Amino acid sequence: MLWREIKKRFKELDKRNKSGLILSLFGVVGWSSAIGIIYFFGLIFNQPPQFNVSHFIIVPSALIIISIVLNSFELNKRWGINPNNVTVFLTNLHGIWGLYVSLQINSDYNGYVVLFLFSFGLLFIKGSFGFWATLTFAMTHLILAGAMLLAMNIKIGTDEYIFVIFFALYGTSSAFVNEFNRRRNFHLKSVIAQRRHGYEQLEKILFPHQITQIASGSGVEDTLPIQQGYGCCVMFEVVDSADIKHEMAQEYIREIFRLFSVELRKSYDGNSQTCSGFRVIELNNRFVCSVGFPFHCPGHERPSRVSLEMAKIFIQIFQERILQMDYHRPIHCAVVIAAGELEGFFTRGFPIEYHLHGEPLIKADHINELSKQARKSGVLKGSAVVIEDRVYNSLRSQERLDFKPLDIQDHETDEGDRESMQKFYSLQVLQDEAQSQGRKSA
Numbered sequence: 034m035l036w037r038e039i040k041k042r043f044k045e046l047d048k049r050n051k052s053g054l055i056l057s058l059f060g061v062v063g064w065s066s067a068i069g070i071i072y073f074f075g076l077i078f079n080q081p082p083q084f085n086v087s088h089f090i091i092v093p094s095a096l097i098i099i100s101i102v103l104n105s106f107e108l109n110k111r112w113g114i115n116p117n118n119v120t121v122f123l124t125n126l127h128g129i130w131g132l133y134v135s136l137q138i139n140s141d142y143n144g145y146v147v148l149f150l151f152s153f154g155l156l157f158i159k160g161s162f163g164f165w166a167t168l169t170f171a172m173t174h175l176i177l178a179g180a181m182l183l184a185m186n187i188k189i190g191t192d193e194y195i196f197v198i199f200f201a202l203y204g205t206s207s208a209f210v211n212e213f214n215r216r217r218n219f220h221l222k223s224v225i226a227q228r229r230h231g232y233e234q235l236e237k238i239l240f241p242h243q244i245t246q247i248a249s250g251s252g253v254e255d256t257l258p259i260q261q262g263y264g265c266c267v268m269f270e271v272v273d274s275a276d277i278k279h280e281m282a283q284e285y286i287r288e289i290f291r292l293f294s295v296e297l298r299k300s301y302d303g304n305s306q307t308c309s310g311f312r313v314i315e316l317n318n319r320f321v322c323s324v325g326f327p328f329h330c331p332g333h334e335r336p337s338r339v340s341l342e343m344a345k346i347f348i349q350i351f352q353e354r355i356l357q358m359d360y361h362r363p364i365h366c367a368v369v370i371a372a373g374e375l376e377g378f379f380t381r382g383f384p385i386e387y388h389l390h391g392e393p394l395i396k397a398d399h400i401n402e403l404s405k406q407a408r409k410s411g412v413l414k415g416s417a418v419v420i421e422d423r424v425y426n427s428l429r430s431q432e433r434l435d436f437k438p439l440d441i442q443d444h445e446t447d448e449g450d451r452e453s454m455q456k457f458y459s460l461q462v463l464q465d466e467a468q469s470q471g472r473k474s475a
Contacts, residue, residue: 042105049116050104056120057100060127063153064093067131070149074142081139088134096126125170128154132178136187144192147178151200164212171204242303254379257327257387261376264326265340265424266393267310268401269293269347272365272408272416274318283317285358290320292350296343297322300331307331310343313389320347321397323389326375337372337427344368344418348462352416363415366462367404370420371396372427396421400457407441416462425458436460 043051068089071082100123102108104116131150136143151174162170175197182189235244243256271277271286279285297310308328313321324343325336348366355364373392380386400419407413425433436458 046104047107047110047116050107053104053116053120054101056124057097057104060093060097060100063127063150064089064131066153067135067146067150071138071146074145075139078139078141080141083138085134085137088137092130092134093127096123096130099123124154128174129177132174132181136178136181136185140188140190142192143187144190144194144196148196148200151178151196152203162211163215164208167211168204168208171200171207175200175204240301240303242306245303253385257377257379259377259379261374261391262326263336263373264375264393265324265336265370265372266313266375266397267322267324267340267344267347268369268371268397269320269344269351270367270369270401271318271351272367277360277364279358279360281358285354286318289351289354290315292354293320293322293347296346296350301328302331305329309339311389313394321394323375323393327377327387327389335427337370337424338429338432340370340372340424341418341420341428341432344370348416348418365416367401367408367416368418369397369400369404370418370424371400372421372423403441403457407439412440413459414461418460418462420458420460422456422458425456 043054046054068084071084071089075082100120103119107116128151131154132147135146135150138146151171154174178196178200181187182193187193232244239247239253239256243253246256247253274282274286294312297308297312299309301308306328307330309331310322310324311327313323315321322343324330324340330336330339347368351366358364371393373396375389375391375393377387377389380388400421404413404417404419413419419439420436425436428436437460439457439459441457
C-alpha cells in the first residue's frame with residue numbers, strides 16, 4: 034500500500050522534481066561507493082583510514098533527505114525556486130563536503146578518494162551544463178581543493194598531484210563533451226518542437242488517421258477512398274444573406290460554419306473510419322457536407338437518418354448564434370438533403386486536395402434552386418428542411434410524420450411521365466419564433 038502511494042506521488046511530480054529526486058538517490062550510491070573506496074585504498078596502502086561516521090554518513094544523509102523532501106513535496110514551487118538550481122546547489126554542497134572530509138582520511142591516499150568523489154560529482158551535470166559552466170564547476174572545486182590543502186597543512190604527495198592533473202583533464206574533457214551534448218539536445222528539442230508544430234498544423238487540414246498513415250509510409254492519395262459509395266449530401270444555406278445589413282454578419286456565419294465542422298468531427302473514429310459527416314465545401318453563405326461517404330455513419334446508421342439529425346443540429350446552432358446577432362428581422366436558413374452515389378478523388382495539380390462529386394451534390398444544388406423559387410412564390414416560408422423522396426422513404430415512420438409534401442414544379446422532369454416525377458418534402462422549422470421572442474425580450 035505504501036509503495037503504491039509512493040508511485041502515485043512520484044507520477045504527480047513535476048518533470049524537474051522527478052529528475053531532482055532521482056539525482057538525490059544517486060547521492061546514496063556516491064557516498065556508499067566512497068566509503069568502499071576508502072577501505073579499498075586502506076587495504077592497498079596498508080594504512081587504516083581515519084573514518085568519521087558523522088563525516089561520511091550523518092551529514093551526507095542530511096543533504097540527501099533535504100533534497101528528497103524539497104523535491105517530493107515540490108517546496109521549490111511555494112518558494113519560487115527553480116528545482117534545477119536546487120539540485121545544482123545541493124550537488125555543490127556534496128562536492129565541497131566530500132572534498133573536506135576526504136582530505137582528512139589519510140595523507141597517503143586522500144588524493145585518490147577526492148579524485149573519485151569529484152569524478153562522480155561531474156556525472157551529475159553531464160548534458161545539462163555547457164562548456165563554460167562545466168569548466169567553471171570543475172576548476173572552482175579544483176582551486177577549492179588546493180586552498181583546503183594549504184589551510185589544513187596537508188602534505189602534497191603523489192596522490193595529490195595525480196588528483197590535480199587527472200581532475201583538470203577530466204574537467205576539461207567533460208566541458209567539451211557537455212557542450213557537445215548541450216548543442217545536440219538543443220538541436221533535438223528544436224527538431225521535436227518543429228515536428229510538433231508541423232503535426233498541429235497538419236491536424237487543421239488532415240484527419241488524424243491520414244497523418245498516422247502518412248507517417249507510416251503511405252501516400253496522401255491512399256488515406257481516403259477514391260471509389261464510389263452511397264451517401265447523402267446536406268446543403269445548408271443562409272437565405273438572402275446578401276440582404277443582411279450587419280457589419281458582423283460574415284463573422285457570425287463563419288463562426289456558425291466552424292461549429293458545424295466541430296459537430297461533424299465529434300463522432301470521428303480513425304480506426305473504424307466513421308464520422309457523422311465530411312465537409313465538402315464552405316462558401317460565403319453555404320455549407321455542404323456528405324454523410325455516409327467517405328466515412329461510414331456511426332453505429333452503422335442509415336445516411337438519411339444521420340443527415341436529418343445533422344440538419345436539425347445545424348439549424349439549432351444557426352438559430353442560437355443568429356439570436357446573439359440581435360438583428361431587427363428574422364434570418365432564415367434552408368437545408369436540402371439528397372441521396373445517391375458519391376465518388377472521391379484527389380486533384381492532380383498542386384496542392385493535392387480531396388474532393389467529392391456525384392449525384393447527391395448535383396441534386397442538392399438543383400433542389401435548392403427549386404426551393405428558392407418556392408420561397409419566392411410563397412409556397413415555402415421561414416427556415417425549412419427540404420428532402421427528396423429517396424431520403425424521405427429511408428426515414429422511420431415517426432420521422433416522416435414531421436414532413437409534408439412540397440408542391441414545387443421541377444421543369445427538368447417530363448410532366449407526362451408521372452412515375453418518374455421527383456417528389457419533395459419539407460420540414461417547416463418553427464424555431465424562427467425564438468428570434469422574434471428574443472428581440473421582444475431584449
